[in-house]
Amino acid sequence: MIDKKLFRSVHLDDLQFKGFNGKRVLCLVDGDHYPPVVKWTIEELEKSGGKVVALVFLGGTEKIRVSSKDLKDIFDLRVYLRKSRLDDSISFLVEALEEENPDIVLDLSDEPIVDYWKRFKIGSRVLEMGIDYIGSDFWFKPPVEDEVLNKPSISVIGTGKRIGKTAIGVTVARLVKEELFDPVVLCMGRGGPPEPEVIDPEKIDLEVDTLIDVAERGRHAASDYWEDALLSQVSTIGCRRCGGGMAGNPFSSNVLEGGGIANELSQDFVITEGSGPTFPPVKTDKKIVVIGAKQPLEKILSFFGEYRIRVADLAIITMCEKPYVDDEKIEKIEKGILKINPDLDVVKTVFRPQPLDEVARRDVFVATTASDQSNKSIKAYLEEEYGCRVKEISNNLSNRIKLKKDLNRSISSCDILLTEIKAASIDVAAKKAKKEGLEIVFLHNRPVPVDGSIDELNEAILSLCKKAHKSFRRGEN
Template sequence: MRRLALIDGEHYPPVTRWALERLGNVCCAVFLGGSEKIGSPERLEEELGVRIYFGGDPLRAIELALSENDIDEVVDLSDEPVVDYEMRFRIASICLRRGVAYRGADFAFTPGELIRPKKPTISILGLGKRVGKTAVGGFVARVLKEKYRPVVVTMGRGGPEEPELIDGEREELTPENLLKLAEMGKHAASDHYEDALVAGVTTVGCRRCGGGMAGFPFFHIVHEGIKLAEELPHDIIVAEGSGATIPPVRADGYITVLSTLQPRETVEGFFGPFRIGLADIAVITMADVEPKKAREFADFIEKVNPKADVHLVRFVPKPLGDVSEKRVALFMTLEKAAGEAVGDIEGMGAEVVFTSGNLSRRPALRKDLERLEGEGSVDAVLVELKAAAVDVVTKWALGRDIEVIYLANEPENVDGKNLREAVLELARRVTGR
């Protein structure tokens, strides 16, 4: 067990040396600041007997120490006022990104068990639920199909007990088929069904339960799902996270998705910087709804992870069927998203006569359906394949001989950049590693 200690100048050097000796196996230390109880910081190496990293930016000094030494654990012997809560989350983010444990007097952050797939892998993760991660995942799969044969491995709180293979390249996922699956007790709106439907790719569905502060799952079967994907004749794996929980794999490339509808502290505080720090591509969704906030988030990403290619996007609805000259009822998971989608859908020749943003709130959704039934007939329901889309909305519509058209969401740049080309460039890099 090789340890890196974090120290400050608010402790007398003899006390710090005493603590280092009690800790044991300390190969080096990083000086975080403070000068109340020390003379010259440069004399600390002689007084403490270990190599010490200094620097104007303690976070960069920690990065350097971790890159130059084989460290198993970072132990924090510093204290207020040199470090505060925000600083410790930033330190934890650095450690977890490098797969190193970080602990202090009354806290410990341990990286989850990660495996490196045998095939080139792109990991897609979100900073929370309802940020558009699955929509971006479906888009990535569709783009990769242009030059590769991708397989998507998903993880979800409604996923199957054993990895479930869906051949979206050949199987037809009709509303009737999905409803039968729901009636068999399966979560037919799980991400692996959605990706197979909207992208026409092979998917492997896995379950997980629990999510830690940094996003590692408590229980999961993703590693078994990755092994199944490795046995398939596909050349690139897309590992898709669940809500704020990240895929437990060491990927070759990372796409991090966040939304302007999220609270600032979720993005800029806690373990937001950890997920942002992983990103090769960072996608900020709903940038058309909160353009000022989108630019501010982009600036923050630039500070935390200058290497990330940042894309500001809006979602354009993509019905998986013809909606022209039809009176449609639109069902989505977010009221704001439904409102934004109306203009695009009516631009396709449809008349949107009813909207609901309650797909993930079943009692409110059922009331919406009662209200719709009382307001008059519709030719079709247009619904995202999420939450209660199958067991409530699809069942309601088919029981009344109303057409069901599922809806994908296509990310479209609002910043003049090209997310499609960025995804293909990332794929070229990861397949060459």
């Protein structure tokens, strides 16, 4: 005799479906499935402990005559059906989510009614509303937002790596400290410490020898939290994370512990900073999303780039200049962002190097993670604004072997190593420069608006921080 279990979905037997017990489930269905098959699956689902509250019909007429009455008669459930072909199916879904308030959206549709692109659009809207989105072989969860912080807060998140998120985070921290509050930065990274570590610039001498000593003890001295503390002169809590989900969840981190430490410090405002496209797993009052203009349009505006734009309160687009991008792409990015989130403030920026110490009339070796496409503008800007002579630029901070070759080739002819605090900047570049007797100066990449003034960029950031403070005081967080 054939085992009847063979006729059941393998997915329904999966251990993750234990999470269905007592949960409210809204199902997405289409007309390319024969209705009794869909009904059979829903019955099996309810046997697994889930409570199906409604269906959203996404389209298709191959195996079904479409009318709300017919569908309700078949499934004996509330059915949401578009009134015309002109209706936006995503907006229609959002309406159903608001009315039914499910815990889980289960996608029982398939191509051609719902393809890969549409699935991500659906997922972005579902996750934005704090709801799990699952299907036959996927389970997307909204990024964790633990309400651990007991102070007003803002987060800086990104759509990828190497887009200048830490530079924006440093800028935000500097501004808040100068103009508004006494901030602390809660930072996480792939090279963070095993226990959250507080770096207080008033208690620790943040100089080259300190960071070299950290590196020689086997730790990552160029981790974002050291960069944040040194460049902003704001107390920073360094945390670690491992893994990064598509929607922004880390697989593991010690950020919640770091958040508890932030609560105990004297500072009155918290700035959390993500790592690459991964979110800190703490709830904040407002969000800034950093978007690299050189990223592929699909990554910015589709997949779960759309989700990041939807949950943000301010978008800062970086690297808005040739040779990274042309004007046409910048326009597409801005229009795409505003189509996704029409209420979002958008600021277009470029980065300009800002040495933290005097470099005038000196021969300089520049070490950066920027691509060699930017070398011409880096050299011109440093020489014109700061009066130094740029003798060599290495774009290989993230490639230790190539960086060593660049340093060996030309550092001895220079007076100063001017370096970002990234990747191998301390354990390779700074150690080599110190051995050769060079002065070491750290570099901040300062965001400068493409349209408008620095004051307008600063005001956009400060205005959002003020709103975060008000939201917290009103209990809206």
